[in-house]
Amino acid sequence: xxxxLLGRLLRATLxxxxxxxxxxxxxxxxxFGAMVxxxxxxxxxxxxxxxxxxxxxxxxxxxxxxxxxxxxPREVLADQHENRIVPVEIAVRTIGYKTPTGEIVYLLPPQPxxxxxxxxxxxxxxxxxxxxxxxxxxxxRALVQATDIPLADLLTTHLRQVHQALPAETRxxxxxxxxxxxxxxxxxxxxxxxxxxxxxxxGGLFRE
Amino acid sequence: xxxxxxALYRQAESKIQGLAEREAQQRLAREQALEHLRxxxxxxxxxxxxxxxxxxxxxxxxxxxAWPIEDDIRLDQGRCPGEDPSAGAGEALGEAxxxxxxxxxxxxxxxxxxxxSPDHHAPVYYGLxxxxxxxxxPGQTPAILRETQLYTEADLVDKENDVAYIxxxxxxxxxxxxxxxxxPGQTGYPQIGLLDGPLEFWRRGAGEQxxxxxxxxxxTLLAQWVERGMVIAGYVDRPRSATVVRMxxxxxxxxxxxxxxxxxxxxxxxxxxxxxxHWPGLxxxxxxxxxxxxxxxxxxFRTWVPVTPDPQRAPGTHPHFFYFRLPHGRGLARVDIPEAxxxxxxxxxxxxxxxxxxxxxxxxRYYPYVLIRAHEEAxxxxxxxxxxxxLLLRLWATYRREWVAASDKARLKHAL
Numbered sequence: 001x002x003x004x005l006l007g008r009l010l011r012a013t014l015x016x017x018x019x020x021x022x023x024x025x026x027x028x029x030x031x032f033g034a035m036v037x038x039x040x041x042x043x044x045x046x047x048x049x050x051x052x053x054x055x056x057x058x059x060x061x062x063x064x065x066x067x068x069x070x071x072x073p074r075e076v077l078a079d080q081h082e083n084r085i086v087p088v089e090i091a092v093r094t095i096g097y098k099t100p101t102g103e104i105v106y107l108l109p110p111q112p113x114x115x116x117x118x119x120x121x122x123x124x125x126x127x128x129x130x131x132x133x134x135x136x137x138x139x140x141r142a143l144v145q146a147t148d149i150p151l152a153d154l155l156t157t158h159l160r161q162v163h164q165a166l167p168a169e170t171r172x173x174x175x176x177x178x179x180x181x182x183x184x185x186x187x188x189x190x191x192x193x194x195x196x197x198x199x200x201x202x203g204g205l206f207r208e
Numbered sequence: 209x210x211x212x213x214x215a216l217y218r219q220a221e222s223k224i225q226g227l228a229e230r231e232a233q234q235r236l237a238r239e240q241a242l243e244h245l246r247x248x249x250x251x252x253x254x255x256x257x258x259x260x261x262x263x264x265x266x267x268x269x270x271x272x273x274a275w276p277i278e279d280d281i282r283l284d285q286g287r288c289p290g291e292d293p294s295a296g297a298g299e300a301l302g303e304a305x306x307x308x309x310x311x312x313x314x315x316x317x318x319x320x321x322x323x324x325s326p327d328h329h330a331p332v333y334y335g336l337x338x339x340x341x342x343x344x345x346p347g348q349t350p351a352i353l354r355e356t357q358l359y360t361e362a363d364l365v366d367k368e369n370d371v372a373y374i375x376x377x378x379x380x381x382x383x384x385x386x387x388x389x390x391x392p393g394q395t396g397y398p399q400i401g402l403l404d405g406p407l408e409f410w411r412r413g414a415g416e417q418x419x420x421x422x423x424x425x426x427x428t429l430l431a432q433w434v435e436r437g438m439v440i441a442g443y444v445d446r447p448r449s450a451t452v453v454r455m456x457x458x459x460x461x462x463x464x465x466x467x468x469x470x471x472x473x474x475x476x477x478x479x480x481x482x483x484x485x486h487w488p489g490l491x492x493x494x495x496x497x498x499x500x501x502x503x504x505x506x507x508x509f510r511t512w513v514p515v516t517p518d519p520q521r522a523p524g525t526h527p528h529f530f531y532f533r534l535p536h537g538r539g540l541a542r543v544d545i546p547e548a549x550x551x552x553x554x555x556x557x558x559x560x561x562x563x564x565x566x567x568x569x570x571x572x573r574y575y576p577y578v579l580i581r582a583h584e585e586a587x588x589x590x591x592x593x594x595x596x597x598x599l600l601l602r603l604w605a606t607y608r609r610e611w612v613a614a615s616d617k618a619r620l621k622h623a624l
Contacts, residue, residue, distance in 0.1 A: 082349050
């Protein structure tokens with residue numbers, strides 16, 4: 001059974017894409033750091049994977065005016081959240097793809113998804129299949145190479161999610177391996193490395 | 209063709225310079241009209257005006273005016289939402305006006321529409337009406353009802369004025385949507401229905417058979433919703449009517465001796481144009497902005513419609529209205545209501561309280577929230593219009609296997 005629809009693609013490049021959805025979808029897998037998937041082209045088995053790097057709720061004039069009210073009645077809030085066609089934009093960073101033969105590749109895809117492609121959250125099984133496809137989590141390069149994302153928090157949030165999804169007997173080893181890989185990637189960028197380590201600490205991924 | 213800027217400058221300078229003199233005349237006219245508003249009791253004004261219309265059939269046939277129907281509120285007085293008329297004059301209102309609104313606990317529904325008018329120069333000749341109704345119920349997410357109707361050449365071929373027909377279909381559709389079922393069951397709350405604009409059906413192309421049919425449909429729908437107990441109203445933003453001004457003008461003429469109250473008295477004849485030009489440029493809004501404080505409504509008025517008696521007008525639907533002062537310098541609205549609502553003081557007050565609550569939901573705008581949302585849901589944006597045209601062109605090419613183009617005139621306009 002297909003995972004629930006998160007939204008549809010508004011625009012895309014090879015390294016990132018933006019999903020449009022309603023505010024009511026925010027509770028259905030649209031969370032910072034969550035993994036999502038989209039089909040590339042017409043083939044159902046050619047799947048692109050990405051991590052949610054930002055969620056934007058654009059301003060509009062009516063919302064701005066309503067924000068000036070001392071209190072908004074429940075009916076008005078419900079109307080704004082559930083009825084108004086004000087799309088929420090979810091920015092997703094591409095981290096790899098799966099070919100029709102089932103091979104998982106930690107590279108940019110051959111082409112971006114098409115407009116209005118359905119974007120769906122990735123379930124725990126598919127998440128673990130992706131992150132464990134290779135000995136090293138090479139897909140993290142895509143995040144480190146990006147310049148306009150909250151790298152430290154995104155990495156930490158993603159690693160936490162994977163850590164929680166893994167079986168207890170393997171999660172620490174996987175996390176240890178992922179952090180060593182990150183240290184290697186960021187060894188020449190002390191500033192960002194320090195931010196990532198600090199974020200990992202606050203994310204509870206370092207035992208005291 | 210370039211603008212003749214020299215001529216434009218001379219005209220603009222002259223007209224703007226003339227504004228000062230016009231404003232001085234209007235101030236004088238306003239003061240004269242306000243004197244009458246203060247001097248006449250509602251009963252005196254009503255009875256005098258009715259006698260004038262009986263005595264002067266020409267004026268009755270050609271002058272749109274009104275008379276007050278409430279005797280417990282002076283003409284130069286306003287009333288706050290929820291105010292008890294029997295309580296007598298309380299403390300004078302300050303500049304802030306009526307007390308802050310309370311949630312009136314009503315179901316309030318607004319309907320609005322938008323249209324694409326037929327264009328003979330477009331590649332495909334069509335019309336479109338897009339309707340939406342938004343219903344707000346206490347404690348619930350507002351419900352939305354939408355309806356889109358396409359009209360092709362086959363639907364419009366026998367309509368003399370197709371643009372007016374589409375606009376009238378929109379008006380009828382808005383009223384119909386006001387009473388349509390959105391969600392099952394009664395709400396248990398009093399129900400208010402709101403239209404954006406006058407409540408009366410505007411008879412575009414009055415003589416045409418199709419328009420007559422639409423007018424009858426409109427009247428029937430209005431009667432149905434009134435019969436159902438809906439407190440129905442039309443909300444007119446920035447009204448420019450002078451219906452009450454003409455009432456005061458006629459009273460002024462009576463007082464001056466220019467108008468006799470006796471039928472066929474052989475006295476002076478006043479032409480309808482003289483009534484309209486008695487205080488040129490003076491509007492009802494100018495008067496009520498002086499009289500009313502924010503939140504107050506004016507007395508209720510019954511409209512005198514200067515046409516032959518309308519056999520299509522159902523009982524309880526004769527047009528009435530009041531003016532409603534908005535907060536924070538936002539001016540006035542005119543609220544049109546049918547006779548059945550005007551005759552029910554508790555319904556008038558419910559409507560008044562609901563509007564006072566609604567206009568406070570969006571600070572700085574002070575327009576009923578539910579009307580704004582209905583408009584937003586109904587409006588057809590330019591980009592959507594292009595998409596509709598693209599769809600029709602594609603279907604035309606698919607099923608008729610021919611390509612159509614805009615007229616030379618349309619192409620020239622786009623090129624410029």
